[in-house]
Amino acid sequence: MLEADFSQDGDKPRHRDAWSQVLGRLKSDLGEEVFSCWFAGMNLEGIDGGTVVLSVPTRFLKSWIATHYRDKLTALWQAQSASVRKVEVTVRTAIRGRSDVPARLEPAGAPSTASVVPPVTASTIRFEAEPVRKEAPRQAAPQASLFDDCSSPLDGRYTFDTFVEGSANRFALAAARQVAEGPGAGGVKFNPLYLHASVGLGKTHLLQAITHQIRTGRPDLKVLYLTAEHFMYRFVHALQTQSAIAFKEALRQIDLLIIDDMQFLHGKQVQQEFCHTVNSLIDGARQVIVAADRPPVELETLDERVRSRLAGGLMVEISAPDLGLRRQIVERRIDLARQQHPAFQVPEDVIDFITRNVTTNGRDLEGAVTRLVGHNQLTGLAVTLAMAETTLRDLIRATDTRRVKIEDIQRVVAKHYNVSKQDLLSSRRTRSIVWPRQIAMFLSKALTPRSLPEIGRRFGGRDHTTVLHAVRKVEEMVGTDEVLAQEIEVLKRMLEA
CATH class of the missing domain: 1.10.8.60 (Helicase, Ruva Protein; domain 3)
Incomplete structure (x- = not known):
């Protein structure tokens, strides 16, 4: 660990070494795709006292990283130096022209992430801002292959012929078949069609079966199948390449939009664009199909307008198989x-x-x-x-063992501690809210197979390090507080009953 005070000008090489270490940990912890999506365009501007100043190309990236990764960035920097107290994320175009930038910050020409981040290839998402092209063909070029390259990969096994029908999924299968026959033929009948079910019950199979059937039987129709995360990455990429308008126009011209794993769609600007796209397609009598692991009303991280729009169509649940x-x-x-x-x-x-x-x-x-x-x-x-x-x-x-859901844990804990479920998901940090929230996170880790990042997303989009802190804190207190240990056991029995 670097022990030097990072506020000293003589430690600039150490700054860069520490930044290299932080980037390496980010890539290792989050994976190449997530790292390339959110951090490839981030630069280290400098360190003022105990504040690390980082910059990104757009306000959207600043908002997203500050909301979802600030805690992780702070923890990684503190692992390099105990003198770091916080991390500030700012927009690069803004920081260059700011008159209040501390004199001790490194100059704009100092080495940045470009020296430690591998070259970005065509298979990754670039975040270095490019100059706006006046030539219309060049601006529209990134979307020329939208339906060939933007679509998420399909599994050739997932067709209607290989789907096993039973009482638990018969309604969903019938709705999927009807929709697959509708676009451009019998008209749009259920719009949007919203499928929800737990993991492994056939949502993705049905979505891809619809895609396969339309692409095979009606190649003249424009069909786009995307996971929510893929939609998010493509939209952010369009913002960075100055082709957002072309991307939006291309989306609004398709005949069938299929979005899988809706629970993973995050970011206010991304959700707003998704809502606009859905409204435009539905108003134009084009089909929209969405799948998630729970009903729209339980997708707390989604904007209320998006949830309302999704709930306005045909909602079909796929039950556990008999x-x-x-x-x-x-x-x-x-x-x-x-x-x-x-x-x-x-x-x-x-x-x-x-x-x-x-x-x-x-x-x-x-x-x-x-x-x-x-x-x-x-x-x-x-x-x-x-x-x-x-x-x-x-x-x-x-x-x-009975499968306990995070929603069940939030409901039981909120009732036990006389707070609302929305309080647990909010940013409020009063003791009466923080403690029940930490207990709910602890129980989510103990009683469900969900990962720390997924638990964090279910609790208002918090970082996984926040969840880890809560789990460790409750574990430590349970070991020394017999009353609390008994209280936790009571909550577990209520959830597992």
Whole structure:
């Protein structure tokens, strides 16, 4: 760790070394794609006393990073020097012309992130601002291949023919088929169509099946399938390349917009543009389909106007598969496995064992069969009930426990501490709100499979380091406070009942 006082001019090389270390940690913790999206255009302007001043090209990036990554940036800088107290993010065009920039800040010509960030390729999203081109063709060029290059990847297995129908998903399948036949043919019937379900119940399969069918049967129609994060990245990229107008116009000309994982759409400006796009498409009798892991009313991080618009269409929930559907899924997966391994056989008692004990979702059922295939092919042993019980032991144990949702935790904790759910998601920092919020975060980590970043997003878009701090603090206090330990156990029993 660097012990030097970063406020001294003689420590500029140390500044750059520390910045290099911070960038390396960001890339390692967040991944190449997220790093390239949000931090590739960030520069170190200098350090004034205990304040690190960073700059980005646009106000949107400043707002996004300050909201979602300020705590992480501060923690990483403090790991380099204890003298750092806070991190300030500013807009580069603004900081260059500011008269109040402290004299001790490094000059604009000082080395920046360009010296430590790998070259940005065509496969990543660039954030260095480019000059505005007067030539119309050059400005529109980034969107020329919108429908070929902007669409999220599709899985060739996800078609209507491979979708296993049952009582839990029959309504959703019927709605998806109807919509797939509608654009440009029978008219728009359900707009928007909103599918919601827990993980692994077939939302993505249906969205991609719609995309496949229309692209195959109606190639004249413009269909765009995107995950919410991909939509967000493309929009930010358009802002950075000075092609936002062309991007918006291209979106408004498509016949069918499909957005998956809506719960991950963040950022006020991105959400506003999404809402404008949806309104424009619906008003123009073009189809919009959205999928998420919960109903619009429970997507607390979304703007109220977006939630209202999504709730105004046909909402369809896909439930957990019943015994009959689970058996169909298992048998279909076994049939597919036999196409590659003709000698692969699964006795009826093993099929019954899987369908009775793996009850969560289709993905886990497919995973169970895949394990049996792997064990059979690698050991040469026949599939038996004893082998299945051993091979699937951890999977079955995981599905035995009732799945607790973060929304359930927020509701129970809010009621127990006599605060509102909105208080838990707000930015209020009074003791009466902060403590219940930290307990809810702790329980979310203990009782759900959600990651720290996902828990942070569910609590008003907080950084994962905030969640980690809450978890560690509650863990420490539970170890020394018997009354609190008993209180936590009561909350757990209420949630697991």
